[in-house]
Structures are given as structure tokens and as C-alpha cells.
Amino acid sequence: MPPVPRSFAASISWPAGYAGRVAEALDHALAEVPAYRGWRALDPGPDVPVFERLARFPALTKDDLRDHGPDGFLPSSRALHEGIAQGEIELVQTSGTTSEQVTNTWHQPWWDASERASWRLNSHAAAADLGSHREAILTSPRSTGFACEEGTLPMAQRIHGRFLYLTERTDAGAWTPALMDRMLRELAEFAPTALEANPSFLARLARHVLATGARPRPPELVVLTYENPSAAQRAIIRRAFAAPVASSYGSTEAGYVFMECERGRMHQVTDCCHVDFLPFARRFGGPLLGRLLVSTLDNPWRALVRFDIGDVARLAEAGPGEPAGTRCPCGRIGGIVLEGIEGRASGITLGAHGGPVTPADVDRALAAVPGLVNHRLRQDGPGSVHIAYVLDAAAGPTRGTDRAVRAVLRRLYGRSCAIEAREVPALPPEPSGKYLRAAPTFAVDVDSFLDDAYRPPSAARGG
Template sequence: MPGDLPRIGDWSTYEELAALQQATLPRILAQAAKSPFYRARLGTDAMTGDPTAFHRLPTTTKSDLRENYPFGMRAVPNSELATYHESSGSTGRPTPSYYTQDDWVDLAERFARKWVGMDASDTLLVRTPYALLLTGHLAHAAGRLNGATVVPGDNRSLAMPYSRVVRALHDLDVTLTWSMPTECLLWAAAARAAGLNPGQDFPALRALFVGGEPLSQARRARISKLWGVPVVEEYGSTETGSLAGECPHGRLHLWADRVLFEVRDPDTGTISKEGAGQLVVTPLHRAAMPLLRYNLEDSVEVSYDPCPCGWVLPTVTVLGRALHGHRIGDTLVTQHRLEDLVYRLPFEYGVLFWRAQTTARHLRVEIEVTAGHRTAACAELADAVRRELGVECLIEGVDPGTLVPHDVLTGMPDVVKPRSLFGPDEDWNKAILYY
């Protein structure tokens, strides 16, 4: 399968792209027929390559994956599996995903499709979870596929506090990073706490790859200005891997040569290839766990308008989490909109961290800001909230270190192997445990 994977440039029109998808569809349908879930649900006769018949197939849901935990979706022998993963969440039942070695070639190539490429000259710091989730392993595999040196800086490990991240960024001449956007702000604060300037003392750094949480344009601009490098966004999931990557013009392009995309109207169930609705995906090169018409439940807007980058691929705007919020009276206040206002404050105010809480009648916001800029920052943010959101607000400035304590940025916890024998002056309450 890896030798058959399409490359950007193999097609020059959307008609040719559609033909490529339809040529691949029968193979993934045949593979799905080997899965107990699809075999029982659809029967082999239902899985043809006819586009009309395909669009009549019921969508696969996250609940389907959970109800078939752990291996009810598997379409290959267990001996062919390379990795097993579960997505994050608090539903109680795991959402499993698994991949073959050939699946991993497709996964790694899709993740690496960014306008800022990776090669053997790069050192890539991977600062997302490794345990069970796909995200850390995905970037790691993409880095190695392209010859980069990978630094596995798992952000859920006690062995990698922020002070150590800053040391690694600086001493190892890290050129690329992969993390959630918030991490980049925390690194900047930790760098300053270590006496370093994020925009000047990390000259090897050339781009920050980010994903996994909403990112407003104002926060993106703030992170980019702090570090003096581009912020390159990624969109995907543990169940699917990378689904879209950013071109030089800042637009997210769906990898439609590797994944078939549909847009579903949640109210009517109507399917279209573009417009606003829920994103439904069918990975076209996945052997271990085929997913047919998998509804990610993300609200998106898909467009086939031409992009100056020249990639003949649809673009996507991910609206899902940006639409989630809390009401104050008749107004829906979302984190995305509020974040944009916070990071529109002048750069010299130094606002990196904030938090907010809604009540039935007003919004309360705290921002970390030095005393010298506190009055101006609070007044300007209050004015912006009232003007653009139309809600009453209470803006409070707090000292830096209030929301993100200084010792979180500078601490180096003692991480040791567990033991059971202690001397007379040692704390034996640490027996067995990691500290």
C-alpha cells in the first residue's frame, strides 16, 4: 500500500482528484468488509464502489467505536498490528484506534505535509502526550520518516518540566516543535524566568507546529511575535491522524487524496462536499481499522475556492470548539472570541495568561499583567468586551505568577526510580512511588 500512496501534484484539477478518490474507494470498502463491525452491520453486498450506494451507508460514530472496544473494528490479524491507541476523553469507555506498519507510512506522510518541511537538518521537539494517544507518536514518526532528530518531550511526564523544555530548546538547537498552542506561551514565560529572551536566544528555532485546541488569529500572532517564527497549525484526531495542514497562505487544506471528506447537515442529514456542517471522513489507506463515513462531530466549513498556494485541495475552517460557550443573558460567550480580545491587547502589556468565568448577568476575567500596565490593560479589555460581545464585565489584573505559579515554570521535580529500602534519615513514605 505505501507505494500506491498519492502525492500532492499527482492531480491538477478537482475532477482528477475525485477520480483518484473513486479509484481507491473499492479497495477500502473491501478491507472494511473484513471488520466484524462492518460485516455484521452492513453485509458484504452493501459495500460497493458506487458513489451513490456509498453515500447511503450509515455513518460510523464515536459510540460505535466505544461499543466495539477493543478490537471489534479490526480488519487484520492481531499479528499485523503495529500500535494501539485510545483518544482522550471522560466518557468512561475508551475510544480505540489501531494501525499497521503500512498505515503508519500514510499517517507520518500526512502529518509532514506542512509548508514548513522537515529534513535531516532539523531537531524536532515533540511536546504532546505519548501514552495511548496518537499525537506524540505521530509527530515522532513524521520526524523520523524525514530524517529529523526527534526529542521526545512528552508534556504529561514529570521528567520534562518547563525548565527542562527551555533547556532542551536552547541547548539542543531545536528547530521545530509540536505542541498545543498554550504550551508555546508557557515556554515563553519559562524562558523569561530563566533569564532568556524567547525571540532572541533561540536562533535555531524556525517554526512552531501546533494543534489540539482552538487557536484565534490574535493568539497565533502573539505566539509568533514572542518567538519570532511562524506558527503552523494542524488538524486531526487519534482516530484518523492528520486530516488537514497549513499552506504558506495560512489556510488549512484537507488531505482529500488520502481521505474522503463529506459535510453533513446535523439537522437534515443532507450530505454535500462543501459548506457548513459536521465533518464526515473515510480514510482511504487504512488497513487495520477502516472507518467508513466516520462522523467526527466537529463543526466545520469546507470550501473548494482556489487558494494562492496552488494546492488543488479543499480548505477547511474548524468551527467545532469555537462554537462552544456559555450564555450571559441572550449572548453566547465563547472562549475563541474572548481569547481573541485578550491577545489583541498591545504586546508590550505582556499579557500571556488569563481565565474567565460567566454568571447569569456578567463576565469576570482575570489577566496576569504587571502593575505598570494594569490599569490600561484592564480598561482596554473591558471596553473591547462590552463593545464586541455586548456583555457587562469585571476585568481584574493580577500579578504575574498568580495564574501560572513561578515554581511551575522554574521547578525541576525529583524524578527517581521507586525503591523500598531507606536509611534512618530518609523519607520512606516515597516507597514504591515516583517523585
């Protein structure tokens, strides 16, 4: 018999009543929701504390979501076609290639509640009185449905209710100065309270602002989402826009999961989700580094339990004698506190001794290279990486950058790693519309980095 997996949740302080809500969500899923029928035999029963119960179940993958379909996650008391007919839900498909796409049941009131809960975790968002505010959105038109690669879409056609979509062009590297000037004019005219942006897109606009000396009308809050911002992107966005910047983390499947507070740490949105943190083994960066499984709370149309959201995170370090992942200088207590998101698990490359190098490790290393504003690193196998990077034209002379890039990457990947580096004028997005700054081109078994004591049963090895 394999040992019973441990739960990291025991070391976290949770809000009052939270464990009961998680138990209710789990009991509901096991009793009512078809996708979890096969899990019932694994349940040690309600006498076992809920976080220990949860640890006995496998992770729910995107393949599971596709295999069961939207019906599989619907309680037996509800019917999909009725929900659609009554306007309670709609079906939405996530972006990506066909094999990556998932059809999600979208229940707007739950999504809105999850977003509102996230705002309470940042004092600037809380003060901005968000909810019926005007919002400008700068992200890939592939995610917003406003794509137009030839000609232009007039502003009126890109306004939808209280939202203005700032671009119809997918490739931020190919934006013209005229298009970016138009974005700045529209920001002044539309006067949004919040600007929600993909950091790769907003960093491109920020470079234009700094290069031209434009003075954009600042929103009350810039929310970075869709992708994990790099240190270099954050720095350039802060220089260009005189507004507080907060990173918001979640997914179409799981809603809002973490929100960055005004002190720069990420707080779990405990109103709407539970997070299981699966730490890596100590030699692979654990227990601070680990994977995230998300269980949704109180969504009447969709029950997700231990959904593998596909990212790696780093817990906030704590003082002596305190458990990691619990404290922030802002003083908010309750739920998991992260130092930050480390990037997609599928973006993990291998370091000198076969350990994980996260996309954020690469971002942090390259932040030390002056003028480097964007990069695309690929690893074809252990012991070799190649990188294309973009330099800020306004940053001045950049002789020796190749050497600097190689030096910082050698520290990450080891002295014997073959590093090919080249400067390029711009980098195109991936077919999904997003930018993938680091990734292996071969299979890396990220589960092999997990601490065995916390390994979910589906990832158990050797029986």
C-alpha cells in the same frame, strides 16, 4: 420518508482517482468490517456516486468506537492478536476521563504515511526534509508518558530515539523560570529540525523568552498541534521564535486530517482521509461554518467511515462565483480548504439569539484586548458567562482591561448578557492535560445548528 441528505462534496475539486479510493474504502467497510453491518441496509448501492452514498450514513461517534471496540473496526480477514504478535499494531488509549477514553488500533506505518502526506502541504515542511529529523516535543507529559510532578527528569531520560520531550511538568502555568531556561538550553543542545508543540505550552515558553530577552535557537519549523492555537498564542509564538509556524490538525483516531500551508490556510490531507463537511444553517453561520466527519483511507488495520472528530471548522472563502472551501493563495488544489479550525464542538457556547459562538470566535474577540495571553471562559446558561484571564506581566499597565474584556464579550454574547470577568495569575490545564479556553457547563445541542439538507440520518429529528 425523510429527504435524502445532500453532500457538500459535490462542490469541491478532488484529486484525480480520489473518488474511486473513497468508494473502495466504503465498499471495504460495508463488506468486511463488523461495525458497519447495520449500515448496509442504508446503502443505495455502487451505481450512486460515492459522496451521495456517504451522505446516507450516520456519523460514527466515539461512543460507537467504544461500543464496537478495536475488533469492530477490523476487517474479518485480520485478527487483532495476530497483528499485535507480529508487531504490526499496538493498542493505544487516548487521554481524557474514563468516559472519554477510546482504545485505538495503532498501525505505525499508516500514521507515518499520513504525517508525511501532511508535510507536502506546507512548503517549509517540504523543504525541511523531515522524516528522520530530530524533533523536540513540548506538550502535556500526560500525552507523552513523561510526567513527573516532583523533582526533575534528566534530559537523557526524556530522549526517545530522535525525539526530545521538553517537559515532565503538566501545568504550564506553574513552570518556573529555571525550568523554562532549561528548555531553551536543551533546544540549543539538541538542535532539533522541528519543534512540535501544544500552543498553550509553547505560548507560555514564548512569554518567558520575550520577558527575559533570551534568543532561542530557531528550529526550521514549528508545528502546532494537540490543541487549536488562538490568535494571541500564534502572535506571541511568532515573536519569540524566528521560525515558520504551521498548525497541524488530526487525531489519534483519524491520523493527520488538515495541514496549514505557508499562506495560513488548512488543506485536507487527501492521501489518507476523506472529509465530509456538514454545514450549519445560514442563520447559524453556515454554509462557511460546519462540522467535520472523517473517513480514513488505506489503513489495513482500522476502517473509520464518517467519524465525528468533534470539531467545528470554517471553510476558506472564495472569489465571486467560486464555491467556498476550494481556493487558497498558495495555489494547491484538491480537497477541502479551511480558513481554520473553530474549536471543539463541545466548546460551543450560545450567543444572544441562541446561535453558536465558537471557541475561535472567543479567541478572535479577546485578541483585541492588549496584553491578554490566556483565558478560560465558561457559560452556565444562556445569558451569562464568566471568564478568568491571564495578562502578560511584561505588557505594561493594564488598567481598564476588565472593561475591555467585558466590551468585546458583550459584542459576542449580546448587551443583556451578564459577564463576570477576573484576572488570575495563571490557569491550570483540564484533567486531560489540555487547556479548554471556552466551554458551556450545560448541554448544547450542536447538531441543532446543522443545515437540514445535509443532516446525517442519526441526527435526523422528528422522524
